[in-house]
Amino acid sequence: MKKLLFNKSLTFFIPLIAITFLFLYISYNYSMDNYTKLETKQNSKNIENFIYTLKNNHINLLSIEESDFVNIKKICSNFFDECNKNIKNNLSTQNKQTIDIKDDSCKNIDILTFYKKSYIINEFNFSNSKNELLFQLITKTNLALFSEGKKNIKIYISIVLIFLILTLFIGYTYQKQIIVANDNLEEKVEKRTNQIRHTMKELEKVNLQLYDLAHTDYLTQIKNRRSFFLHTDNIFKKLSRTDGIISIIMIDIDNFKSFNDTYGHEIGDKILKIFASSIKELLLQDEIFGRLGGEEFAIALPNTTLEEAQKIAENIRKRIERVVINIPHTKLFVTASFGVSDSINTKSIDEIINNADKMLYDAKRKGKNRVRSRLS
Structure with a gap:
């Protein structure tokens, strides 16, 4: 400057x-x-x-x-x-x-x-x-x-030169003042800019925290019901414009109420955390996993056919039944029931989830710890 x-x-x-x-x-x-x-x-x-x-x-x-x-x-x-x-x-x-x-x-x-x-x-x-x-x-x-x-001209030239020198001196003095004022201004602007940057970073952190609070289930640290529906609905609309397909897996932990009643809610929370973590490890990055409430979970699988989704659900079911949950004086084993549906002949994501939910209750009625879809 x-x-x-x-x-x-x-x-x-x-x-x-x-x-x-x-x-x-x-x-x-x-x-x-x-x-x-x-x-x-x-x-x-x-x-x-x-x-x-x-x-x-x-x-x-x-x-x-x-x-x-x-x-x-x-x-x-x-x-x-x-x-x-x-x-x-x-x-x-x-x-x-x-x-x-x-x-x-x-x-x-x-x-x-x-x-x-x-x-x-x-x-x-x-x-x-x-x-x-x-x-x-x-x-x-x-x-x-x-x-x-010649004498008069010399006097005139002297006056002009004195005026020019004064002008240069005033300009130089004014320039120095401007430089000092500019330095002070730059220092203040830099200080203010740093404060704003710091504030923006803090706001960004707060916004991320608020976003997590608004979109993440506090217990299992996966998407909550609202976030799951929001993301899944957006993907469904995009795939609908290109004749793409999306499949939904509904999951419900078998006999979860009895775990809470027998061992207490602390053990129930531990089961939910381990259950969610075990499933999350098997999913790809573009696959959406969320907790819809209580012991009910859902997975959205973009560009996945019903047959492929059913195989994924079966792999998850087998992984879950092998999980061992250690608690004082005993070990617990957990199973889950699965209902699978796809977007063929459906008009909304709610319709797909309702179809998967029906398949889930069908699995419950037929003995639990199983995967059900219209193909099975």
């Missing part, structure tokens, strides 16, 4: 810094260009005024004498910051431009203008009527507007 916040900050601040510096660069160049144009325009006016003043002072520009230079220099100083006489042109001619003065009297003056550092330099070459160079006048004018503009 911290890395995410850091990346988001960079994503925001880097373009901000880039845009700010680009804006400052464009503003600086645009402003300097405008100031330079203003200075150039002003310089051109100064040159025109200088020539015009020379003319009005009756200085013959076609034949200037050496004595005229003092007066020329004096006039020049009214328009330019510095005026110097020079014969040899030792100055650089880089960026020179010729000033076009629309005056016939200036045809004998060659004027070149260029920039050097923070000055505008004008080079006046005075020639006679034969185009021979008489002397050279070099003027220097400080770029006042340019310098002032």
Whole structure:
């Protein structure tokens, strides 16, 4: 999360810094260009005024004498910051431009203008009527507007940079606060999540316990009556849609009442536990085994024909009669009667169970400890 916040900050601040510096660069160049144009325009006016003043002072520009230079220099100083006489042109001619003065009297003056550092330099070459160079006048004018503009721009840039630095600082401080708040929030969320997980696990355990209580017989730990009917009915409906078959075995412990009466309910409970455990060991995972009440049990056998169910019931009967229940001073042997029915020509699971129940009572009437179905 911290890395995410850091990346988001960079994503925001880097373009901000880039845009700010680009804006400052464009503003600086645009402003300097405008100031330079203003200075150039002003310089051109100064040159025109200088020539015009020379003319009005009756200085013959076609034949200037050496004595005229003092007066020329004096006039020049009214328009330019510095005026110097020079014969040899030792100055650089880089960026020179010729000033076009629309005056016939200036045809004998060659004027070149260029920039050097923070000055505008004008080079006046005075020639006679034969185009021979008489002397050279070099003027220097400080770029006042340019310098002032440069100063103002520096102040402006400084203000913008200070604002940008403050913005970055505030953003950084805010980011740190967010990270701290996020850490605290993550800690609280993690703690709360762990509590919820623990609660969910406890609820899951409770739900499983409630499910067991609702669906399991407390004594034998097999399905109770409600659970048996619920699961068996679901399987019956699924098999009915595919023309499948299900068989039911009803089981009743023989003479169970006499065990309770003779040895007490504690021994009766022990018999029920051992009886259920012995049958459960013989069943497959998809076969449903439940206690319907008292000493009555039932087994649902999905995809099992009546003949196959009868064989299973016979194997269980034989296993039960071999079980020995040890009690103080004696041993008990238990038998059970079985009634078997299937889902052929039936419309509900209750009908199958009723048919199996009838077969069970038939087994009871015919001597107990036996398996009965419509096949036998």
